[in-house]
Amino acid sequence: MKHLLLSIAASAALAIPAAAQQGAPTGSLIERGQGAPGSSETIGYAPDSGQRMTVEVSIGGRGPYRFIVDTGAERTVISSELARTLGLGSGGDVTLASVSQISRVPSVMIPELEIGRRTIADIQAPALAERNIGAHGMLGVDSLRLQRVVFDFTRRELTLSSSHIDDDRFAPGEIVVRGRTRLGRLLLTNAFLDGQRITVIVDTGSQITIGNAALRRRLERARRLRNVRVLSLTGVTGDLVSADYTVAQRLQVGGVHINDFPIAFSEVRLFELLDLGNRPAILLGMDALRLFDRVSIDFANRRVRLAPPTSQADRPVRMAAAAPLRAR
DSSP states (O other), rough: OOOEEEESSTTTTOOOOOOOOOOOOOEEEOOOOOOOSSOOOEOOEEEOSSSEEEEEEEEEEEEEEEEEEEOOOOOOOHHHHHHHHHHOOOOEEEEESSSOOOOEEEEEEEEEETTTTTEEEEEEEEEOOHHEEEEEEEOGGTTTTTTTEETTTTTTTTEEEESOOOTTOOOOTTTEEEEETTTTTTEEEEEEEETTEEEEEETTSSSOOOOOOHHHHHHHHHHHOOOOEEEEETTTTOEEEEEEEEEEEEEETTTTTEEEEEEEEOOOOOHHHHOTTOOEEEEEEEHHHHHEEEEEEEETTTTTEOOOOOOOOOOOEEOOOSSOOOOO
C-alpha cells in the first residue's frame, strides 16, 4: 500500500478540526452597526492551501488576522505566536482533543474578537503553534452557535445572520437536513454511506472527510472497502495518526447523493467525545462540502441546507429522485 503524508504545516494540506474541549463554550456575542441586533452581513473569505475557509478578524482593534472557520471545533483557537504578539493574558490550561490524544494545553483570554460587525467578547482560547493550525487561529462554534452561517463557494462569501432571520437566498427545492446538537456540534443522522446508516458532523476545519473505526468495520464485513492507501494525519497539537484512505461508492445525506466519495478512516478522538466511538460516523470535510454551490449551517435551529451545483459537469452530486430518507 502506498503511504502518503498530509499535514497542516504552513505549506500544508490537511487540518483536523480539534479543539473538542470539555466544559461550556466561552464568549458572548455583541452585534453592532446598521441593522443590529439580528443583522445579516456578508464578508469575503479566502481559501488556504488546504481549501479551508479563512476570514479576516480583528483582536482588540488590531489586525486583520486570518482565522479558519471551523464548525468541528467547540472553541475558538489562537496561535501562540499571535497571542504573545498581542500580549494576551493567560486563561489557564484546558483539555483539548486532537487527532490521537486528549491533552492539557495552555489558553489565553481574548477580550474582544471582531468579525464583520460582530464582536465575541471574553473568549478563553487554546494557544497552539501556528505551524500546526495553518493560520493565525480558528473560529469555533463558540463564536457561531447563535448564528446561521452560509458558505457560498461560487462567490467565495460567508454570510452571518441570527438564526431567527429567514434565509431567502435559498431557492425552493434545495435540500434541508435536520439534526441535533451535542457539545455545540450539529449532528445529522439522515445519512448513509454504502448502505450503512451513519451520523454526519459537518466539519469545515478538515480538508478531507474522515470516518471512524465502527464504520470501517461495517464496510469491511460488507466487503465494501477497496484500493486502501495509508495516510498520516497531523493534528493541531502536532500529533500524528495513520489513516486508511479509500473511495466509497455513494454517500447519501438527506436527498443528496455523492458518488465515488473519498474517505479516510481513523479513530479521531472527537468521535469518542461525541459518544460516537461505537456507532458509524463521519466528519464531513471540505472535499465534500465544496461540491455544492452553497451550504447553510443553522446551529440554533439544528439544520443544514445544501444547494446542489448549478453546473454538475465537474461535480458528482445529484439530487435524489425519491423523497429524502427518514432517520430512525
